[in-house]
Amino acid sequence: QKSIRNNGGGVYNHIFYFNGMSDSDTRCKAGKLHDALVKEFGCVEAFYHEFEEKAMSVFGSGYAWLTVDQNGKLKIITTANQDTPIVQNLCPVLTIDVWEHAYYLKHYNERIAYIYNWFQVVDWECANMHYLECLKCRN
Template sequence: MIKELPKLNYAFDDLEPYIDAQTVEVHYTKHHQTYLDKLTVAITGTSLENLELEDILKSPNSIEENIRTAVLNNGGGVYNHNLFWSVVGPAEGKTPEGELLEKINEGFGSFDTFKEQFTQSALSLFGSGWTWLVQEKDGKLKIINTQNQATPLAEGYKPLLALDVWEHAYYLKYQNRRADYITNWWNVVNWDNVSKKLA
């Protein structure tokens, strides 16, 4: 089990002007950290302590019932944010290439259509949650939403790209303008890192 959050490969202000430094700092050092702190409390002294987080989240029903909700909420919070931070970085103006682009074209027709569908999915999410590009067991790509801190792992998917659509991810800069946040977030997606997650 992880004891510390993975370090960010960029500075808090490296996602400016699309995601502001204050949001990145509060999101990472407060929200993300709090999920890890609460997860640690929930699993300390239990059989989960020495397992990998990903393995725990893949089989929710094997978590002891008295800590299951706490582990899923906070462990999901840790896992989802780890993935979220790992697929963004300083804007480089790149787009998907190679196998990832082929799979996007295969699944959605074109990169632009994929972006439109992903954006619509994120806009349609009611309340707090996440929009994902995931890979199915047969290798195909799919867009899904999850509520709160639920992870695609529990549904058997391999997550490639995550967009946090909790208000804490954008409220300081964008207030209620989720659409503007999403439009700007595309600029900081690190497609090389998304590609590396392909099975």
């Protein structure tokens, strides 16, 4: 169980994380996810601040996630080590790896600077696609 969680989760989480970034500006491609973020958090900036706070709160190694819960509602969570939201019956939309190896070479111990820079390269088109898929699973 532990080995599968650590290794299988590590593969899944990293694929999800790397596929969730883009070198082109995708902010106008968030589609229905944009509307859902505004509905849930008030505005995209408010979502960012809550997401940043959660990502900063991860003690040691783990991830912060934007997920869809069983009721189709957006929910920000964190997971430790290589755990995934799937085991909590949450559908992943977006994630940031906050293991120190993800940012130390560029940002040293400044996780907050890394989170800010990651937010500039989020692939919103991809996140929206995940969001729509999550909604299909919930209905």
